[in-house]
Amino acid sequence: MSLVQLKQISKNYQMGELSVQALKDIELEISEQSFVSFVGPSGSGKTTLLNLIGCLDKPSSGNVFVNGTLVNNFSNKTAAQFRGEHLGFIFQNFNLLPVLTAYENVEYPLIMVQNIPGAERKERIMHYLDAVGIADQKDKFPSQLSGGQKQRVAVARALVTDPKLVLADEPTANLDHASAFKIIELMRQMQRDFKTTFIFSTHDPKIVKEAEIIYTLEDGKIMDKEIVAA
Amino acid sequence: MKNIFKIAIRNLLRYKRRTLMTSLLIVIGIVLVIVFSGVSVSFKSMMIGSITDSMLGHLQIHKKxxxxxxxxxxxxxxxxxxxxxxxxxxxxxxxxxxxxxxxxxxxxxxxxxxxxxxxxxxxxxxxxxxxxxxxxxxxxxxxxxxxxxxxxxxxxxxxxxxxxxxxxxxxxxxxxxxxxxxxxxxxxxxxxxxxxxxxxxxxxxxxxxxxxxxxxxxxxxxxxxxxxxxxxxxxxxxxxxxxxxxxxxxxxxxxxxxxxAFELHTWADLSPFSPIAAIVDLLIITVKMVLIAIVLISILNVMMMSVYERVSEIGAISAIGTLPSKILWLFMAEGFSLGVISTIVGNVIGVLTLFLINLAEFHFSFSRMKNIQLETSISPSDLISVSLIVIIIAVISSLQPALKASKMQPVDALRHV
Structure with missing residues (x-):
């Protein structure tokens, strides 16, 4: 069964009097437990596509199904609830809360989104902090961590709610090459260990090779789908 | 709720100087209200006491x-x-x-x-x-x-x-x-x-x-x-x-x-001092209005800056599933905390100032009354009313920025640099 289904998706942005078509008639299906990458130059529509799958934006036409649910017409509140239950996010700029420690950042969605009780919460946080190899840095604030460490915390935060799907928009863009590879390797490992589906966007050709399925986008259209041999 | 306040307090401490300046402004406002009320109410009570105790009494009965x-x-x-x-x-x-x-x-x-x-x-x-x-x-x-x-x-x-x-x-x-x-x-x-x-x-x-x-x-x-x-x-x-x-x-x-057959009047109905007492009350209200303006403008300003500076942060927490109502509470809690902390500090300094004024034994003359000692005091109800004014206004003034934050579309907020 497909975890993500996009049917005839188009997205237009109004920029003053000019209408820009960011996505054109996208048809896409992503199955569970896959490790997918969207690749393409800036402005090709990678982020827009991720935003639509992540219920952060609505298509101009077409339907988006995530986990079998049509998500196009969600209200802000319903969309937030759906994201909190089913999705995890990793951002290019890490977007950790600077006033919370690594531990508290991972704890945040469990308290503020899922209301997980204390004992279970602690166990899950330590499990994921351990899994991403940052447990020894748990009491440090984001300002005391390197870029790679911050992104590891972000990966743990994305996974701690046990989402079906993790969306990562350019997760390695602000990292050096070595750290970037480590993060992609970590995401791959998490996908295998926790059976989570990962979709990430990148324009780095070396990074993209780590994906199982690569969708190449250009001018808002999917130009190519490549299945990389394991 | 505990976690909302934990994040709120830490966010306030994140911009220490700004929080300190805003809080200081509110504290000064509260101290001014307390000292002004303490001195003027005491002066008014003393004058009223002088009139009622040496001339009119509190009430008078006459034939209609x-x-x-x-x-x-x-x-x-x-x-x-x-x-x-x-x-x-x-x-x-x-x-x-x-x-x-x-x-x-x-x-x-x-x-x-x-x-x-x-x-x-x-x-x-x-x-x-x-x-x-x-x-x-x-x-x-x-x-x-x-x-x-x-x-x-x-x-x-x-x-x-x-x-x-x-x-x-x-x-x-x-x-x-x-x-x-x-x-x-x-x-x-x-x-x-x-x-x-x-x-x-x-x-x-x-x-x-x-x-x-x-x-x-x-x-x-x-x-x-x-x-x-x-x-x-x-x-x-x-x-x-x-x-x-x-x-x-x-x-x-x-x-x-x-x-x-009879008519009953209070001292205020009979004394020419009652309009002066009313003016003193009016002045206290005016000072309280100034305090309201200080709190309203300073907290509104600091919360608006806070929202503007944290747009991408709001986008991130919204993306990971934080409900708009919780984002609203996060910012309201910041304004509320700033109000409460400033109120506590302001009340302590205000009451301490009144205590020091009494300790210094200031004397003044009023008309025929010479060498009157300024004995200031403020009632607990006045302290409570000043505190409630500040806290309520702090919450009201953080409402607009908090609503703005809660209504932000995550996709737009995440795009913000």
Missing amino acids: GYVSSIDNLPLHLNINEKGIKQLDKILEKHGDAIEAYSYRIKFGAMLSNFQETTNIRLTAVEPQMENAACPQLVKRIKGDIQDVNKFIEQGKIILPENIAKGLKLKGGDEVVLVANNKDGSVNGLSLKVSNIIEGIMGPSGRDGFVHIDDAKILLRIHGNEINEVSIRLKNPGHLDRTNNLLTDELSQFTNKQDKP
């Missing part, structure tokens, strides 16, 4: 229509023996609220030192009753008073300072009072000056005191008759309550025209 013609000091509006008995019964019945009361006859007369003559307003009193109802009155009397309950004796007169000065009279001098009684006939009475009394506000007063029995002789009043009852309350704070209570009680007595 007396106050509207009080400048003429009419004798035909006297309360007769039957009326006095009715009043006695009511006033004794409310002994839990009334500390004391005094019967007075107020009248106008001509005063002569056998060379010159002038007009004078006289209050005839029974000294023990008067001293109980207006205990500060004797403090205005110059010279020694052996027994405060006998500050005016029969055959004696206490003269106001300016009349005594004008007629060159001093203690022991003999004077003659000439007055019309209510039938229009004239009578005279020879009295000795016992003491001189100072006016409350200055030397312009023309009010003297005689014993009530002398007034009855001079005015040819047979039996018991008065035209004013001055009432002192046990708790001046219960003035309105007692006023309503007595108004109800007095309404049962009607005159021949079936209209109320």
Whole structure:
């Protein structure tokens, strides 16, 4: 069964009097437990596509199904609830809360989104902090961590709610090459260990090779789908 | 909720200098309100106390229509023996609220030192009753008073300072009072000056005191008759309550025209100081309005900056599933916390400042009152009202920025650099 289904998706942005078509008639299906990458130059529509799958934006036409649910017409509140239950996010700029420690950042969605009780919460946080190899840095604030460490915390935060799907928009863009590879390797490992589906966007050709399925986008259209041999 | 406040407090501490400056502004505002209220309310209470305790009492009862013609000091509006008995019964019945009361006859007369003559307003009193109802009155009397309950004796007169000065009279001098009684006939009475009394506000007063029995002789009043009852309350704070209570009680007595026989007035109805007291209250309200403006503008400003600076952060927490209502609470909690912390600090500094003012024993003069010590105080209810104003305004002023944050679309917020 497909975890993500996009049917005839188009997205237009109004920029003053000019209408820009960011996505054109996208048809896409992503199955569970896959490790997918969207690749393409800036402005090709990678982020827009991720935003639509992540219920952060609505298509101009077409339907988006995530986990079998049509998500196009969600209200802000319903969309937030759906994201909190089913999705995890990793951002290019890490977007950790600077006033919370690594531990508290991972704890945040469990308290503020899922209301997980204390004992279970602690166990899950330590499990994921351990899994991403940052447990020894748990009491440090984001300002005391390197870029790679911050992104590891972000990966743990994305996974701690046990989402079906993790969306990562350019997760390695602000990292050096070595750290970037480590993060992609970590995401791959998490996908295998926790059976989570990962979709990430990148324009780095070396990074993209780590994906199982690569969708190449250009001018808002999917130009190519490549299945990389394991 | 605990976690919302934890994040709110940490966000406030994140911008230490800005939070400190905003908090300082609010603290200064609160301290100003507390000190101003403490000083002005104390000053007002002292002035009111001086008026009620040495002249008017807290409440006064007259025959209906007396106050509207009080400048003429009419004798035909006297309360007769039957009326006095009715009043006695009511006033004794409310002994839990009334500390004391005094019967007075107020009248106008001509005063002569056998060379010159002038007009004078006289209050005839029974000294023990008067001293109980207006205990500060004797403090205005110059010279020694052996027994405060006998500050005016029969055959004696206490003269106001300016009349005594004008007629060159001093203690022991003999004077003659000439007055019309209510039938229009004239009578005279020879009295000795016992003491001189100072006016409350200055030397312009023309009010003297005689014993009530002398007034009855001079005015040819047979039996018991008065035209004013001055009432002192046990708790001046219960003035309105007692006023309503007595108004109800007095309404049962009607005159021949079936209209109320008596009228009841508070000190504020009778004193020219009451508009000044109202101005003091108005000034306190004005200072509170300034405080509201300070809190409103400073917290609104700091919260708007806070939202603007954290747009991408708002986008991130919204993306990971934080409900708009929780984002609203996160920002409201920041404003609320800033208000509460500033209120606590402001209250502590404000009360401490009042304590230091009292400790320093500042003295000042007001009109005839010299060397008055400034004794400031503020009631817990005033502190609570100032605190509530600040906290409520802090919450209100953070509402708009918090709503803005909660309504942000995550996709737009995440795009923000």
